[in-house]
Amino acid sequence: MIEYAPPLLALFAAFLFAVGGQFQNLGVQTLDSRTGAAVSITFSALMYWVAAPVFMDWSAWLHPAVLIFAAVGLFRPALSANLSVIGIRYLGPTLASTLASTSPLWGLALGILLLGEFLTLQTGLGTVGIIAGVLLLSRRGATATHTWPVWALLFPLGAAMLRAAAHVLSKVGMEFVPDAYFATLVGFSVSAVLATGARFVKKSDTPFVWNAPGPRWFAFAGLTFGFAVVCLNQALLIGKVVTVVPIIAAAPIFSMILSLVIFRREVLTMRIALAVLIVCGSVALIALNR
Template sequence: MTPAVLFAFASAIFLGAGVVTAQRGLRTVEPLSGAAISVPCFTVLFLLLSPLILCNEPVVWRGLPIFAAIGLFFPASLTLLTFASNRALGPVVTSTLGNLAPLFAVTLAVLLLHEPLHAHQLVGAVIAVSGAVIITVTRPRDLGSWRSWALLLPLTSALVRGVVPPIVKLGLEVWPSPLWACLIGYIMSSLVVLTVQRLRKGSFAVEGTRSGRLWFAVTGISNGLSALSLFAAVRNGPITLVAPLAAIYPLVTVGLSAIMLKHIAITPRIVAGTLLTVAGVALVLIG
């Protein structure tokens, strides 16, 4: 299970970083345009590297429709929801409510894939999620005014993020290549976000400052590496193990927010939430 654990942690690190860098980009670029930068950016990078990283990866055509269908929703819809939530609620609340994703993922893994769920894993997952929620339970000062309906954005994002891993795992049973799964999904998602950008704005070109576009390019690469790491983790281990570990990304978000956004103070509540999260992860890792 070591590769699955390492890939799950890597996914959490990249995802947590992407939430913060997206917040920087959202200062000058709106969510839709940000998605039209970030998703295609990683897709182009992946395509440029594909002759090197896919040369030994066989093609299984039966799996193509599965990964293409996943790409219509992930990461396209997830990216749009996350960026919109990030702008409305800030990176910390977005990460906190998005952290409910493992509850959906684990439930589907047990019901759909018939994965075993041990008592200590369930307790550990609940504790880890609770710890991440405690870290960010209060409203940050940078939220400004917002409406209750905005909470639906990160909650829907959590649902999408939770549903995707079990479906990806089904696809990987047909075509066991996380690299191809990620590339096909990103190609489809790029087509989706660019089409939406064209329909809404009348042009594929994105308006915004150079720095904003650059931040979204960085966000796209970070989110893409997170998705690729998640697919690799799902390929190498059960979702009941992977989902709770990948859900610790708010720790990264809070840490980087304190450094880059200058509005997070390390309080006893954050320390307590961190300790709970670490304890929960330790329970999940118990064999």
């Protein structure tokens, strides 16, 4: 049963990422992306520190690998979250997370080149299936209700590349300090300092009001992402990058389902149903890989 733990954790993390993306989409309606990202990251870091007396292994701070986790925090989620939120503002949560489907390609390449992992035929087919499914969601039909500039595609694509690099670096660091909670705490703490500092260096034109809907939605997103990244890092700790990263790319499917069922922003079509079937089958193919 233990061999199914990494894909199951990755699948649950993908669901949480989708939920957080929906919260961010609600938040950017009334709050600028840079401030929203700072609120989200800070709440994630606070959640980890509140739990520190129970889960923290304080001796881990003395290991040099803490520098690897800190390096991850320099660009994820501080930079990647800002790129992601900007992408959501222009493209919406479903299309923005769909374009993040390129992350497995970068993750697989880095996992193979830097970590010496092997790509099996089953995992390769599953990865192709997931990417094909989520890219199918990015096609806009004649009923599209909004347009977006082409250059906006660069934001979620850039976020995907940074996340893939962070997955590999986290995996490397946890080879020395096998603690997913500690790895996440260090990274988010560094990112929280950077994101909050950037907010004060260049203040937003929009006044910040805590009791407004925007900050609350980003706070919820931060708590959701906090749980998601711990699950992701735990999956990376006990599994392989080539197995975990493709499954994380299934987040757009959950985002689409949430938009259909909960937020009522999408309409079920044959294209959506086909994409869901393709991705679900591909995830199962990777999870059953030996």
